[in-house]
Amino acid sequence: MPQIPQTLHELTVGQLSARSGAAVSALHFYEAKGLIGSRRTSGNQRRYSRDALRRVAFVRAAQRVGIPLATIREALAELPEERTPNRDDWARLSHVWRSELDDRIKQLGRLRDHLTDCIGCGCLSLETCVLSNPDDINGEKISGSRLMPERRADRAPANREPVESAEGCC
Secondary structure (H helix, E strand, O other): OOOOOOOOOEEOHHHHHHHHOOOHHHHHHHHHOOOOOOEEOOOOOEEEEOHHHHHHHHHHHHHHOOOOHHHHHHHHHOOOOOOOOOHHHHHHHHHHHHHHHHHHHHHHHHHHHHHHHHHHHOOOOOOOOOOOOHHHOOOOOOOOOOOOOOOOHHHOOOOOOOOOOOOOOO
16 A cells, blocks of 8 residues: 655545545545545646545445445534544444444345245235335325336327236236
8 A cells, every 4th residue: 555655745636546445536526525625736636635535434434334425425524624534433423323224224134035025926016015115105006016107097198098007916
């Protein structure tokens, strides 16, 4: 891993990429999303302060556990400018994010457990499909597959029959 001299207070995008392990395109994306910042030189080149290294590490660690970029941006916005996230920041945020991750893990477990049932059904029936209609929340509203909603007869083109629902195919 390339070392950056302590006397160097700003990094080029290439230096930040090499040191952080993030692709240059990812760094540009992070900057566009407000996760990191840079200044422009007179030659219009990006220069990142050294704290961008820790911010990139913070972003990448949060992404690995499934935290959305918008949530990461909100967390970083709470920090003063030029301050890197530290162990206390990570502990506080990870405590907040834990319940969100637990809920996501439960949801993924349910999806995994019912995936075979849905594929076996083949029609994505609104009555039985736990993937496109968990707990039959749409069963009261419409029938048939959510992927092929019913057309109302008064909206069907004059030269076509109304589309029938897929209800009862399973």
